[in-house]
Amino acid sequence: MTNSPGVLSAAERRTIECVTSRILPSDPLGPGARDANVVGYVDWIIAQPSFTADWECLCTGTALLDNIASALTSHRFADCNETEQDEVLSRLELVPHPTAQRYLRLIVRLTMAGFFGHPKYGGNRQEVAWKWIGFTPDPEPPGPKAT
16 A cells, blocks of 8 residues: 555545445436535545554555556456456355455445445545435534534
């Protein structure tokens, strides 16, 4: 890994945007990870000190996706079509190594948190997920903000 903890390279960001979009794709029935800017949430969460323990797993798993994609298609994960990306993810699910399995759990959690979480954390752009499920958040009460 050449970048510092908490900073995704452009290639990692692109791969994460693609993988989250395969976990939660957009379709005519509703928005997906790309619509909600889930990668924006990932950008935010990785900069948090509490994410340090998961940093290596995120980077290792993302690199593994590219390695599997390259072996299957001669392309990076983000350069594969959706069918190829789904195949790469299916192959990753079969990898019995704990880091691969931990990565899958982590990226699914990040996808869901970025999709349904508060927009102030970078995901759920324009409250797209909340609108889709009919959720109306309570307005913040007036007064000083909690620190």
